[in-house]
Amino acid sequence: MAATETLTAERILEATEEVLRRYGPAKATVVDVARVLGVSHGSVYRHFRTKAALREAVTERWLERTIVALRPYAEGREPADERLTGWLTALFALKRRKAGGDPELMATFQVLIGENSAVVDRHEDHLVEQIARILADGRDEGLFAAPERDATATARAVFDATDRFHNPAHAADWSAPDIEVAFTAVVSLVQRALRA
Amino acid sequence: MAATETLTAERILEATEEVLRRYGPAKATVVDVARVLGVSHGSVYRHFRTKAALREAVTERWLERTIVALRPYAEGREPADERLTGWLTALFALKRRKAGGDPELMATFQVLIGENSAVVDRHEDHLVEQIARILADGRDEGLFAAPERDATATARAVFDATDRFHNPAHAADWSAPDIEVAFTAVVSLVQRALRA
DNA sequence: CGAATGACAGATATTGAAATCTGTCATCGG
DNA sequence: CCGATGACAGATTTCAATATCTGTCATTCG
Numbered sequence: 433m434a435a436t437e438t439l440t441a442e443r444i445l446e447a448t449e450e451v452l453r454r455y456g457p458a459k460a461t462v463v464d465v466a467r468v469l470g471v472s473h474g475s476v477y478r479h480f481r482t483k484a485a486l487r488e489a490v491t492e493r494w495l496e497r498t499i500v501a502l503r504p505y506a507e508g509r510e511p512a513d514e515r516l517t518g519w520l521t522a523l524f525a526l527k528r529r530k531a532g533g534d535p536e537l538m539a540t541f542q543v544l545i546g547e548n549s550a551v552v553d554r555h556e557d558h559l560v561e562q563i564a565r566i567l568a569d570g571r572d573e574g575l576f577a578a579p580e581r582d583a584t585a586t587a588r589a590v591f592d593a594t595d596r597f598h599n600p601a602h603a604a605d606w607s608a609p610d611i612e613v614a615f616t617a618v619v620s621l622v623q624r625a626l627r628a
Numbered sequence: 629m630a631a632t633e634t635l636t637a638e639r640i641l642e643a644t645e646e647v648l649r650r651y652g653p654a655k656a657t658v659v660d661v662a663r664v665l666g667v668s669h670g671s672v673y674r675h676f677r678t679k680a681a682l683r684e685a686v687t688e689r690w691l692e693r694t695i696v697a698l699r700p701y702a703e704g705r706e707p708a709d710e711r712l713t714g715w716l717t718a719l720f721a722l723k724r725r726k727a728g729g730d731p732e733l734m735a736t737f738q739v740l741i742g743e744n745s746a747v748v749d750r751h752e753d754h755l756v757e758q759i760a761r762i763l764a765d766g767r768d769e770g771l772f773a774a775p776e777r778d779a780t781a782t783a784r785a786v787f788d789a790t791d792r793f794h795n796p797a798h799a800a801d802w803s804a805p806d807i808e809v810a811f812t813a814v815v816s817l818v819q820r821a822l823r824a
Numbered sequence: 825c826g827a828a829t830g831a832c833a834g835a836t837a838t839t840g841a842a843a844t845c846t847g848t849c850a851t852c853g854g
Numbered sequence: 855c856c857g858a859t860g861a862c863a864g865a866t867t868t869c870a871a872t873a874t875c876t877g878t879c880a881t882t883c884g
Binding site for chain 2: 874875876877878879
């Protein structure tokens with residue numbers, strides 16, 4: 433293949449993603465990754481100590497994309513209530529599109545998530561921080577009531593309350609006919625709870 | 629064993645539950661059930677058309693117990709907001725005790741739930757109806773605002789918002805140290821949303 | 825006569841031998 | 855000198871032969 437290019441962690445991660453896509457989490461091997469790159473599997477171990485570390489890095493990269501996609505809502509200048517609904521809707525749409533568009537890839541992703549709970553915990557903290565930022569802005573704008581405790585705790589509650597609409601564990605439910613209705617109902621419940 | 633007693637659907641269900649407990653969902657067979665009862669497996673098929681129907685019946689029985697345990701809250705005479713918190717807390721405690729006390733049994737239960745989504749859907753409808761009843765009482769008492777749509781839709785939103793604290797898919801999270809805090813935060817979010 | 829049995833066919837699960845994979849490391853080549 | 859290689863040991867997975875299970879039904883038993 434492109435044996436001329438130097439072997440970087442980045443290129444290995446891309447190849448790993450491709451192998452995971454093609455063979456799924458059960459059959460994707462380090463040897464497969466090396467084959468895609470046209471190198472020996474020993475070379476892969478120069479950049480990643482174990483297969484688990486490699487898969488963890490892929491998981492991290494994958495989750496990072498969600499953070500980036502949601503940043504516009506977290507950092508926007510619109511009224512906080514609109515940004516919150518926008519953020520929640522965007523997150524749901526993102527996950528749902530991924531789950532609906534390629535169920536196998538979603539299943540793969542779910543396996544990786546299950547393997548890397550520490551990475552997922554950090555990712556959730558990032559998401560909750562984005563919500564907390566919207567809540568803090570909302571309080572400053574007088575749209576949201578001042579939280580009883582800190583904004584992060586309330587943000588976590590909002591994240592937990594909408595769990596059914598972003599946690600991949602529920603992906604199977606997202607093709608139900610009335611899922612949109614259920615989502616809208618929970619979002620307006622949350623909005624009512626926050627309103628000043 | 630007690631070959632003198634007549635073979636009833638009830639006795640078969642008890643035996644099936646025991647076999648599921650002992651061997652788990654993967655290894656529990658109709659032959660095992662028959663062995664526990666001291667009959668031939670053909671006799672079991674006189675009462676249940678298939679193994680799937682037998683497992684479905686066990687699942688239904690299992691879920692029914694939750695409905696019964698929560699009825700006092702659904703039908704109590706205390707103020708509706710207290711009843712709602714009580715109901716949600718009782719449901720969480722029930723599931724959590726089951727998950728924490730016997731993780732293997734919980735895993736078995738989860739497999740059965742996955743196999744019988746129709747039964748689970750009906751069960752959820754019952755639970756939502758219990759919440760709806762509390763909400764309707766709360767509206768009559770002037771504690772809760774009149775719902776924008778019907779009480780059942782709002783009840784479903786409350787059920788969905790607390791999903792993380794009763795859906796067995798999240799059982800693994802329930803031993804986290806701050807799960808109580810997270811639960812309390814979501815419940816007070818919900819209460820704030822409902823308040824008149 | 826109606827409930828229970830057990831032999832049976834096809835489907836599913838188990839098992840253990842063979843193949844593949846993971847992770848290491850002495851060696852190679854630019 | 856430094857990244858890449860490939861042989862290797864132990865762990866894991868695959869595969870096909872074997873055993874068990876599901877669901878039916880003709881027959882038995884009380």
